[in-house]
Amino acid sequence: MKILNVDQIRALDQATIQHEPIAPLNLMERAAQGFVEWFAARYPNTSPIKIFCGLGNNGGDGMAIARLLLERHYTLDIYVVRYAPRESDDFMHNHRRLKLITEQVSYIELSTDIPAIRHNEIVIDAILGSGLSRPAEGIIRSTIEAINRAPATVISVDIASGLFADKPNRPDDVIIEPDHTVTFQLPKLAFVLPRNGRYVGEWHLVNIQLNKRYIDLAPTPYYYTTPHEARLLLHKRDRFSHKGTYGHALLLVGSYGKIGAAVLASRACLRSGVGLLTVQVPRCGYSVLQTAVPEAMCRPDGHQYVLTGQSEVESPAPAEYSTVGIGPGIGKAPETLAMLRELLPTLKKPIVLDADALNLLAEHRELLDILPHNSILTPHPKEFERLTQPWADDYEKLNSLQAFAKRYRVVVILKGAFTAVATPDGEVHFNSTGNPGLSTGGTGDVLTGVLTALLAQGYDSVEAAVLGVFAHGLAGDRAADQRGPIGMVASDVIDALRWD
Ligand SMILES: NC(=O)C1=CN([C@@H]2O[C@H](COP(=O)(O)OP(=O)(O)OC[C@H]3O[C@@H](n4cnc5c(N)ncnc54)[C@H](O)[C@@H]3O)[C@@H](O)[C@H]2O)[C@@H](O)CC1
Ligand SMILES: Nc1ncnc2c1ncn2[C@@H]1O[C@H](COP(=O)(O)OP(=O)(O)O)[C@@H](O)[C@H]1O
Ligand SMILES: [K+]
Structure with a gap:
């Protein structure tokens, strides 16, 4: 199985959108469904959940995941970390869809907005994904620190917020320390490198049928050996x-x-x-x-x-x-x-x-x-x-x-x-x-x-x-x-x- 870099993952999304063809929003829905199936198979809907979403497509996944979990009658507190004025289109769309079924979305702008997290809770981390372009700062940083301090089970969507997928972080970067990372289709290079152990936890692949031809043709030196x-x-x-x-x-x-x-x-x-x-x-x-x-x-x-x-x-x-x-x-x-x-x-x-x-x-x-x-x-x-x-x-x-x-x-x-x-x-x-x-x-x-x-x-x-x-x-x-x-x-x- 190939391991692709962030640019290739982005191009793979685009290839899937163009050639399947599938609307970007539906691809996000597929990713969210994949996550929710993985999640529902492991956690009964008795566990209280807090989901933290950013404003990019990782946050968009989070919004869609929140909606699908609510439809499955999970108890859920939803937070959006409002770190910037800009939101991705697919985030906005899923935010709107979520608001149609619940009023209960909270916004984190200041440290005082960060909720207390209890030990029996499950945290879903959808703040930043593979689009990370610089280390987490400001309110994102404070939220990540609060999640890491909490005695809860933490599950990251696609990749731990703050972790670069294919290049080194600085030693003092603040990064989510999840118990599990549920990622889409292919592993990321960061997942197999020893110093990232605590920023990945156990990782799991969810197949979302990304374009096979693109994957077959993509040049990479990195592979992950599957049993097959x-x-x-x-x-x-x-x-x-x-x-x-x-x-x-x-x-x-x-x-x-x-x-x-x-x-x-x-x-x-x-x-x-x-x-x-x-x-x-x-x-x-x-x-x-x-x-x-x-x-x-x-x-x-x-x-x-x-x-x-x-x-x-x-x-x-x-x-x-x-x-x-x-x-x-x-x-x-x-x-x-x-x-x-x-x-x-x-x-x-x-x-x-x-x-x-x-x-x-x-x-x-x-x-x-x-x-x-x-x-x-x-x-x-x-x-x-x-x-x-x-x-x-x-x-x-x-x-x-x-x-x-x-x-x-x-x-x-x-x-x-x-x-x-x-x-x-x-x-x-x-x-x-x-x-x-x-x-x-x-x-x-x-x-x-x-x-x-x-x-x-x-x-x-x-x-x-x-x-x-x-x-x-x-x-x-x-x-x-x-x-x-x-x-x-x-x-x-x-x-x-x-x-x-
Ligand atoms: N094939 C895939 O892998 C798929 C990926 N999807 C999701 O899309 C995500 C990637 O989406 P995006 O590219 O929008 O990336 P992010 O959701 O990571 O958002 C990045 C956005 O935040 C900004 N940003 C980056 N680092 C920041 C920082 N430290 N502080 C503040 N802002 C920062 C970026 O400029 C960008 O606007 C994936 O991680 C995954 O969750 C799925 O929706 C669909 C399929
Ligand atoms: N945490 C780990 N997870 C997976 N494999 C491991 C782990 N620790 C050690 N191994 C494997 O165990 C073997 C240890 O080899 P080595 O360090 O040469 O030990 P020794 O010389 O004592 O036999 C290697 O194959 C290594 O990949
Ligand atoms: K994340």
């Missing part, structure tokens, strides 16, 4: 396949005290469909791995405690495997750095790099230039910062992510809520699965195993990254259903992996 899109990426298994069909992966993982990372990555790799798996661990990990993961072959490293790349047993060179996954638990010993230096130039196919492999790249940047093209790097934000430099805001971080993936021709998976997969072509795919239960040691090792298995099976790097991140997050969601987000551990995520 992820499923389309999945390769089917051939009836006459054998284990050779699904690749032979090599994992270079673990060091003394971190053999658990090796076990987790290996198990996840096997649970993600790899044909054969060989794992190289330092000698101290040999019996652990052979016992904990009997399905994997193990080649013990020549070193007792860290990886050096030297193997005690006769075995093929890493380049002969379908792919290599390297990083979980390896540490940063000089011998391991030497291994990386020797290994990288010999590899011609994309590989997966995670954890201390990334930290070694950050400390020895010349290695970045010899990464096999289309390799997958899986930094969490701290690791990514080491690879680049600190950023002032999420938009700067996003630019730096795109630039990095392009410059080194790699796929970068920046992990976290709405994990961002940046491609060498400059696209970014935000993931839709996962939950805070995944914020626990070892879940990143699981992701490395998953991705290594997908590359070994012949998925191209972008598909492997988008699908792998989706499936990993979905497994995390299943694990959270079973164990709760607090009790779940990385092994539960492996057990919950499913590929159908």
Whole structure:
């Protein structure tokens, strides 16, 4: 699913109005109906509601929503924040229609007009929408502050008032802090960026049948992976396949005290469909791995405690495997750095790099230039910062992510809520699965195993990254259903992996 910017959203409205064709007012009615259906499915009409409307089209949506809720017999106090003399045409029209069925519309011009809001109330925020052109000031600001102070449930229409949809706010901007945002058709870039978490809450899409052709043609680097899109990426298994069909992966993982990372990555790799798996661990990990993961072959490293790349047993060179996954638990010993230096130039196919492999790249940047093209790097934000430099805001971080993936021709998976997969072509795919239960040691090792298995099976790097991140997050969601987000551990995520 595409993520469009504000100009494109405005043009999309216009395209819908022209080509469907539909009158602007009817499109607003459709949006309001969509919101009200979402709302009515969750909140019974016993909860008292206060709705705050601005004077633009977001306020117009609010006026229409108020009328539709009154028709459904909700108890409603309606407020218009009169911050300017100008009103949009569709606001005016819906204001007039509302006044035909109720006299009870209050106007907020001064702080003293702002009502007290009680804890059992629901606030609907329709003050400012995607037309925000400057930070909220004056009476809008005071109203937003009052809503944020109130102990009520807050639901924003389209986007929290005061939040820019596709560019950074200043740190001291006043913005609604909703519990939910109900937005129309497509997500906004602001919704998937970490620093906006409290200005978005849980967000929900309401389909209002905006022009499909415009959406299909609109250029954008930003995408949001839907379950349907992820499923389309999945390769089917051939009836006459054998284990050779699904690749032979090599994992270079673990060091003394971190053999658990090796076990987790290996198990996840096997649970993600790899044909054969060989794992190289330092000698101290040999019996652990052979016992904990009997399905994997193990080649013990020549070193007792860290990886050096030297193997005690006769075995093929890493380049002969379908792919290599390297990083979980390896540490940063000089011998391991030497291994990386020797290994990288010999590899011609994309590989997966995670954890201390990334930290070694950050400390020895010349290695970045010899990464096999289309390799997958899986930094969490701290690791990514080491690879680049600190950023002032999420938009700067996003630019730096795109630039990095392009410059080194790699796929970068920046992990976290709405994990961002940046491609060498400059696209970014935000993931839709996962939950805070995944914020626990070892879940990143699981992701490395998953991705290594997908590359070994012949998925191209972008598909492997988008699908792998989706499936990993979905497994995390299943694990959270079973164990709760607090009790779940990385092994539960492996057990919950499913590929159908
Ligand atoms: N496809 C869609 O997304 C649809 C959008 N609709 C609604 O239309 C909204 C966008 O409407 P508008 O473009 O009128 O935008 P707004 O409702 O955000 O209103 C912006 C108006 O307020 C002014 N303004 C902007 N920032 C201000 C500030 N800080 N202080 C004071 N005034 C400020 C602007 O100059 C403009 O006149 C959407 O958010 C959505 O609610 C729906 O009605 C129909 C479909
Ligand atoms: N709040 C969250 N919401 C969704 N996914 C999360 C969240 N926190 C962490 N994750 C996911 O959990 C994994 C954590 O990886 P990482 O930080 O490398 O942990 P570790 O190295 O301990 O295994 C990543 O896939 C990340 O996207
Ligand atoms: K709003």
